[in-house]
Amino acid sequence: MRDRVLIVIGLLLxxxxxxxxxxHAAYAKTTAAGPQVKLPEQQKACVAPLAFMRASHMKLxxxxxxxxxxxxxLNYAGYDxxxxxxxxxxxCLGQCHTNxxxxxxxxxxxxxxxxxxxxxxHVEPASVARRMPTx
Amino acid sequence: xxxTRKEFLHVAGLAAAGAGAARAVQASSCADPAAPQASPTAKxxxxxxxxxxxxxxSDCDDCLHACSAxxxxxxxxxxxxEVKWVWKERYEKVFPFQQSDYTRRAYEGHPLPVLCNxxxxxxxxxxxxxxxxxxxxDGIVMMDFHRxxxxxxxxxxxxxxxxxxNWSDPRPHIRNLTAEFPTRTKGVVEKCNFCEERxxxxxxxxxxxxxxxxxxxxxxxxxxxxAVRRLLxxxxxxxxxxxxxxxxxxxxxx
Amino acid sequence: xxxxxxxMVGSRRYWQWIAFLxxxxxxxxxxxxxxxxxxxxxTGLSRDVAWGLYIAxxxxxxxxxxxxxxxxxxxxxxxxxxxxxxxxxxxxxxxSSVTMCMLFILVDMGQPARVINVLRYPTLHSIMFWxxxxxxxxxxxxxxxxxxMLSSERAGIPAPHWIKPVAILSIPWAxxxxxxxxxxxxxxxGRTFWLTAILAPRFLASAFxxxxxxxxxxxxxxxxxxxxxxxxxxxxxxxxxxxxAMSISVFFVLLELFTVFYSGIPEEMEHFRYLFVGLDGERxxxxxxxxxxxxxxxALVLLLxxxxxxxxxxxxxAAVLVFGSLWIEKGLGLIxxxxxxxxxxxxxRYSPTPPEWAIVLGVWAIGALMITVFYKITVSxxxxx
Numbered sequence: 001m002r003d004r005v006l007i008v009i010g011l012l013l014x015x016x017x018x019x020x021x022x023x024h025a026a027y028a029k030t031t032a033a034g035p036q037v038k039l040p041e042q043q044k045a046c047v048a049p050l051a052f053m054r055a056s057h058m059k060l061x062x063x064x065x066x067x068x069x070x071x072x073x074l075n076y077a078g079y080d081x082x083x084x085x086x087x088x089x090x091x092c093l094g095q096c097h098t099n100x101x102x103x104x105x106x107x108x109x110x111x112x113x114x115x116x117x118x119x120x121x122h123v124e125p126a127s128v129a130r131r132m133p134t135x
Numbered sequence: 136x137x138x139t140r141k142e143f144l145h146v147a148g149l150a151a152a153g154a155g156a157a158r159a160v161q162a163s164s165c166a167d168p169a170a171p172q173a174s175p176t177a178k179x180x181x182x183x184x185x186x187x188x189x190x191x192x193s194d195c196d197d198c199l200h201a202c203s204a205x206x207x208x209x210x211x212x213x214x215x216x217e218v219k220w221v222w223k224e225r226y227e228k229v230f231p232f233q234q235s236d237y238t239r240r241a242y243e244g245h246p247l248p249v250l251c252n253x254x255x256x257x258x259x260x261x262x263x264x265x266x267x268x269x270x271x272x273d274g275i276v277m278m279d280f281h282r283x284x285x286x287x288x289x290x291x292x293x294x295x296x297x298x299x300x301n302w303s304d305p306r307p308h309i310r311n312l313t314a315e316f317p318t319r320t321k322g323v324v325e326k327c328n329f330c331e332e333r334x335x336x337x338x339x340x341x342x343x344x345x346x347x348x349x350x351x352x353x354x355x356x357x358x359x360x361x362a363v364r365r366l367l368x369x370x371x372x373x374x375x376x377x378x379x380x381x382x383x384x385x386x387x388x389x
Numbered sequence: 390x391x392x393x394x395x396x397m398v399g400s401r402r403y404w405q406w407i408a409f410l411x412x413x414x415x416x417x418x419x420x421x422x423x424x425x426x427x428x429x430x431x432t433g434l435s436r437d438v439a440w441g442l443y444i445a446x447x448x449x450x451x452x453x454x455x456x457x458x459x460x461x462x463x464x465x466x467x468x469x470x471x472x473x474x475x476x477x478x479x480x481x482x483x484x485s486s487v488t489m490c491m492l493f494i495l496v497d498m499g500q501p502a503r504v505i506n507v508l509r510y511p512t513l514h515s516i517m518f519w520x521x522x523x524x525x526x527x528x529x530x531x532x533x534x535x536x537x538m539l540s541s542e543r544a545g546i547p548a549p550h551w552i553k554p555v556a557i558l559s560i561p562w563a564x565x566x567x568x569x570x571x572x573x574x575x576x577x578x579g580r581t582f583w584l585t586a587i588l589a590p591r592f593l594a595s596a597f598x599x600x601x602x603x604x605x606x607x608x609x610x611x612x613x614x615x616x617x618x619x620x621x622x623x624x625x626x627x628x629x630x631x632x633x634a635m636s637i638s639v640f641f642v643l644l645e646l647f648t649v650f651y652s653g654i655p656e657e658m659e660h661f662r663y664l665f666v667g668l669d670g671e672r673x674x675x676x677x678x679x680x681x682x683x684x685x686x687x688a689l690v691l692l693l694x695x696x697x698x699x700x701x702x703x704x705x706x707a708a709v710l711v712f713g714s715l716w717i718e719k720g721l722g723l724i725x726x727x728x729x730x731x732x733x734x735x736x737x738r739y740s741p742t743p744p745e746w747a748i749v750l751g752v753w754a755i756g757a758l759m760i761t762v763f764y765k766i767t768v769s770x771x772x773x774x
Contacts, residue, residue, distance in 0.1 A: 069279050072271075074335055089314045117320070121280065123207070125314040215435035215737060228733045232655060249733070258578050264517035265506040284506055285429075285499015288517055290439040294579020296732035300439060300499065303430035321428035322499025379578040 035110035038102035043095070047078040058116070061088070088122045100124050179274040180253065180329055181356035181384040182343075183366045186226075188350035190245050198248055199223070201345030205330065207318040209301075209308035218299040220327040221250040221342055229375060229387075247387065248342070248351070251276065251297040251327040252375060255382030259289035259298065268324075274356075274384055275329045285322040294379050298326045356384065390536060392543065395769035396762040402614075406761065410754045417751015420744040421496060429499060432745040437737035438728040442721070442749055443497035447490045449599070449720035450756075451524070451570045452592060454486035456600020457531065458563035459630050465556050471622040474771075476556075477538055478611075478619070479604060481763040483531040483563075487524055489756040496748055516572045523566045530559045535763070543770045567592050574727065582660035582727040585648075591641045592719075598634035599715040601627045602708040607764070609705055617768045628704050632692035635711050639685055642718075664726045669736040674725060677717050684714035 001007075016023075046053055048060065067073035068086040076084045085091050097103045100119075108116070202208065202221050211217045223246035227234060234242065257276050260268055267282040268289055290298045304321045312318070316332060319325050330340035338344070343353045354361035363386075366372075372386040399407075424431050434441050457479035463469035464476050495501055512518050534556050541548040571589035578584065605627045608619040649657045662668055664678050688710035691697045698704055725739050741749075 065281060069277075069281065070269075072335075089317070094314070120320040121317040123312060123314040123317060128312050128314045215437070216430060217436060224733055228735075231734055262515050262517065262577070264512055264515040264521070265503075265510045266512045266515075267506075282503070282506055282510065283500065284503040286494075286497070286517065287439040287499070288515075288573075290436075291580065291728075292577045294577075294732055296437070299436055301428065302434070303428040320500075321430075324499075376579070381578065 035106040037106050038099060040096045040098065040103075045080050046096075047076065047080075047084050049079055052079075061118075064088075088118060089125055094125050098126060100126065177272055177357060179255075179356040179384065180334070181274070181354065181363050181386070182250075182253075182329075182340075183352045183363045183372065183386045183388060184248060185348075185350045185352070185366075185388045186242075186245075186247050187388070188348040189247050189346075191348055195347060196223075197345040197347050198342035198351065201341040202327070204311055204313065205333070205341040206316050207305075207309050207313060209305035209318075210310055211305075211308050216302045218301065218305065218325065220299070220325070221248050223247065224249050230373065233373075242389070249295070249297070249375075250342075250385065251329075252295055252381065252383030252385045253327075253329055255384065256380060258292040258294060258379075258381060262288045262292040264288065271331075275331050275334075276326075277331065278325060278328060280317075280319050280323050280325070283323040285324065287324060289324055294376055294381060295383075298324050300324050390540060392539065392766050392770065393762070395766045399765065403761075403765070407758065410758045410761070413754035414751050414758070417748045417754065420747040421751070423744060424496070424748065425501070429497075431742060433739055433741045435737050435739065437731040437735055438725060438739040440497070440724050440728065441739055442741045442745055443493050445720045445724040446749060446752070447493040447497070448570060448592075448723065449716055450486045450489045450493070451567055452596030452715075452719065453600045453603060454483045454490065454527065455563040455567040455593070455596045456604070457483035458560050459597050459601050459634075460604070460627075461556060461563075462560050463626075465553065466560070469626070471620060471626055475604070475608065475619045475623050477535060477542075477767055478607065478764070480531045480535045480538070480559075481767065482600070482604060482607070482760065483559075484528060484535060485756045485759040485763065487528040487531070487566075488759060489752055490524060491528075492752045492755060493749075496752065516569060516576065520566075520569050520573060523562070523569050527559070527562050527566050530555065530562060534559065539767060539770055542774065545774065564593065567596050574723075579732055580727045581657050583723075585645065587641055587644060591638065591645075594634055594638035594641055595715045595719055598631050598638050599712050599719075601631045601634070602711040605631065605708045606705060606712075607760070609701065611764065611768065615768045616772055617764075624701075624704070625699070628692065628698050628707075631708065631711055632689075632698065635685070635689060635692060638715070639689065659730055660726045663729050663736065664722050668730060671729075671736045671738050673738060673740070674722065678722055681714045681717035681722070684710040684717075688714060 053060070064076065064086045074086050076086050078084050087094075093100060108114075198221055199219075203210070206220065208220060209218050226242040226245050226247060227239070229247060229249055253274055253276050255274065257268075257270055260270050260276060263269075264286065265282050265284055267279045267284070269277055269279075271277050285300070287300055290300060301319055301321045301323055306312075306318055309318060330338070330342075333340060339353050340351075343351045352362050352366055354363040356363055358364065366388065367386060370388045372388050374383045374386055377383065420431070432441065432443075460472045460476050460479040464472040495504065498504055507518055507521055534552060537552050538548055568589045571592040574580070574583035575585060575588040605624055608624055608627070611617040612619065646661065649661055659668060663671070664674055666672065667675050688707045691703050691707035691710070698707070728737075729739075730736050
């Protein structure tokens with residue numbers, strides 16, 4: 001068997017590629033634990049139930065966007081009966097989820113969601129506070 | 136029931152054609168977005184700029200600063216790529232071919248504010264391929280920054296040069312970022328929106344509020360008793376290129 | 390169906406040409422990535438001159454694409470037998486040209502990922518929507534016609550009967566794509582340079598001159614490099630078509646000049662002044678416009694004198710001059726002239742930047758690659774027959 005060396009090398013390569021998920025996880029210290037999102041302190045209820053928001057907050061935001069920008073529907077009747085102003089920066093972030101990094105980003109990073117480009121334009125209120133020089 | 140391939144393709148083709156036709160009929164049945172106001176009881180926002188009052192404070196930039204601050208307008212050094220919603224132009228540039236050697240001394244060189252005219256029959260709305268800009272019922276020509284594909288056709292169509300394009304990411308050029316209004320992203324067109332977000336909260340546009348000479352008056356052109364209508368009845372006013380049929384909503388009292 | 394394997398065999402020179410085109414495409418692609426990252430700021434465009442080289446190339450090559458009708462119409466409607474062998478060349482040129490047009494539009498967009506919005510939210514009162522529809526339809530038409538014709542020829546059977554009405558449909562469709570493109574410009578109330586009814590006829594005339602001129606050059610090239618001979622009669626007839634079309638095109642420009650300068654309306658004259666003489670000290674386009682004029686005059690002499698037109702070298706020279714002259718006029722002067730002076734009277738210089746040129750060259754190279762591959766397949770099919 002003249003090719004013994006090549007075969008062994010090939011086998012080693014194959015085994016390392018196939019077991020990649022296992023040793024990479026150990027090396028990168030990844031964990032199966034879910035994202036630890038920091039919920040808002042003041043508010044106990046969201047504009048809609050948790051299950052709905054988990055599954056469809058993207059659709060809700062898209063509907064809000066079309067409605068507010070194009071149809072002038074600026075108010076949203078929440079599931080809790082209260083009326084909310086449709087505004088990503090002032091309502092979603094301003095009133096409740098004041099820390100985008102500890103809430104929105106944690107889940108998005110975990111789920112590797114890079115799609116939403118909302119923050120290319122919409123301004124996170126906390127970032128303005130950070131930018132302003134202290135008086 | 137046996138169906139031959141030919142028959143299947145026939146039926147499939149007809150179905151596709153029917154679906155496409157239905158979509159086209161739906162899209163074309165929307166009312167002409169560029170038609171003038173039908174109902175006289177509907178609002179039509181308008182602006183009257185008193186050139187004499189503005190002239191009195193010709194070094195001031197109150198309206199420009201207020202607009203920039205309210206809308207995160209970037210301050211871009213390169214004049215050729217600047218983004219501006221309201222700005223000052225010399226009289227002879229705003230109303231070209233309207234003065235002669237005899238009248239030029241009177242107004243030559245004096246700046247006055249120019250902005251989107253929020254036309255009644257806007258050329259920009261007519262040409263936009265995605266309806267990213269459209270005319271609202273209250274007369275404001277709106278921009279949907281989410282839908283704009285950045286083709287700049289509206290910039291070519293506007294007879295007044297009111298529109299600006301984001302040639303690069305505007306964020307690094309914004310002096311005082313505010314969370315009250317989003318910034319825009321590179322690759323979309325923007326223009327004055329008559330502060331529609333302030334109007335929705337019952338406030339007047341930022342430039343109107345900021346002008347120390349009170350040279351800009353804002354109101355409902357369809358309301359005979361409004362301040363704008365009273366001014367237009369009392370004094371002579373001119374508009375930019377009215378012969379084009381765009382129906383501007385901005386009037387200048389000279 | 391696509392017979393691409395025929396394009397995979399070739400001489401050393403063929404592969405060198407392909408490699409050169411791929412290099413241009415790679416450089417253009419790299420510059421486009423930079424444009425995606427940084428925005429259109431890498432071009433020479435500005436707030437006043439919002440459209441430039443990209444849209445100008447789109448406008449010019451829509452004309453080249455429409456010019457396929459100049460071989461299709463005589464053959465299918467008037468039985469001009471001499472064009473039998475080259476209708477396929479015209480149709481394949483149309484496919485490459487329309488593809489280039491669509492690519493030029495794509496590279497001009499500020500948000501290219503959203504281009505599909507034009508189909509998601511069809512806006513029937515926008516001419517740009519109709520332009521996309523008509524260009525897409527024309528591409529499909531010519532692609533279908535080319536594939537069916539070539540496949541039949543390769544199989545040695547006559548083309549199916551239903552292809553004839555499809556080919557005839559491409560005739561009014563060709564006229565429509567360039568008319569719609571002219572309508573993009575000629576309906577804008579604020580741009581007096583473009584607001585003229587003769588813009589669509591001007592577009593068509595210059596299209597029917599520049600397209601067949603390119604076709605003449607391609608036929609001569611094929612005759613020199615391959616065994617494909619379009620035939621002296623066909624090339625001669627194409628020369629006549631270019632002669633007529635170029636004469637009409639120049640005549641239309643003179644008509645424009647009369648209306649503008651005899652009426653003496655300042656707003657109308659300013660744009661022509663800027664292009665040919667300069668305005669407010671900006672005159673960097675003037676040399677180009679005068680070169681275009683000179684090239685047109687020399688080309689017309691070569692084309693209108695039958696003795697000169699009969700010589701292949703002079704005909705080729707005339708074709709190059711026609712193509713170049715119209716490229717400058719339509720692919721540069723038309724667009725920039727419409728934007729300068731701006732509605733507020735400013736004169737802004739537009740100079741395309743090197744990355745902008747690289748992207749343009751990259752798209753040209755894609756068109757050239759398509760034409761090379763298509764014509765290689767055609768020649769192989771002909772040789773096998």
